[in-house]
Amino acid sequence: MPRKKADTITEEVKEKKVVTKKIVAKKAAPVKTAKAKNNLELSVYDIKGNAGKTVNVGKEIFGEPMNALLLSQYVRVYLKNQRQGNASTKTRSEVTGSTRKIYRQKGTGKARHGNITAPIFVGGGIVGGPKPRDYSANMNKKQKRKALFISLSEKAKRGEVRVITNDILNAEAKTNNFFKLMKTMGIHDKSVLLVIPDTSKRNIIIGTRNIPSITVTNAKNINAYSVMASAHLIFVEEALKVLEAHFIRNEN
DSSP states (O other): OHHHHHHHHHHHHHHHHHHHHHHHHHHTSOOOOOOOOSEEEEEEEOTTSOEEEEEEEEHHHHOOOOOHHHHHHHHHHHHHHHOOOOOOOOOTTTSOOOOSOSSOSSSSSSOOOOOTTSTTSTTOOOSSOOOOOOOOOOOOHHHHHHHHHHHHHHHHHTTOEEEEOGGGGGSOOOHHHHHHHHHHHTOTTSOEEEEESOTTOHHHHHHHTTOTTEEEEETTSOOHHHHHHSSEEEEEHHHHHHHHIIIIITTO
16 A cells, blocks of 8 residues: 555656656747837928828937936036136135234234235235136036937937938028928927038028027037027938947947
């Protein structure tokens, strides 16, 4: 009888091992996943502000994951570099004034003083005042580039990036035409960063310079701070190619 019990136990153990092997084999089977798209589609607007075709933009620029620490670091560095640091005051040794003793030592009832340039007198020196200093901070090129891609990606996720056809570069340099375009797109009362391929396109610069909510920049000079400071981004179609060529191809 004990042998029969032992035999049944061993058989049950063998059966369990076989079942577990089958389960493991099923789990280890490769799972088919859909291939992720490499591009992101953005609507392209014509010169009248109507959406038409779409354009594919690379996810290398518009698909960067969020990194709040890097963005905050970039903003601190950017704002520090905007400070001139040229505020300066004069100490008592630098103030122009007589060095003679201003009144006698004794008998006046006043405190003893040496000259008129002392800090307690009007026109005298300043104690602990500001002196010229360098506020600048450094950040490496790769960090700046990544911060730009993060800011562009966040704008794209929120639907705040638009593309306009190259016809706008040859449009008549009239403020009213560009204002009507912004109004048709529904962003005339928002801060807009307009990105053009290069600054030689004078018509678009002249036509938008009297609209305070629009800032025009070159695709090569765009930065993460100006992107985040604007409510909407408008890329000229050609500017997207310049952006990719400057920030992607030059790095490879």
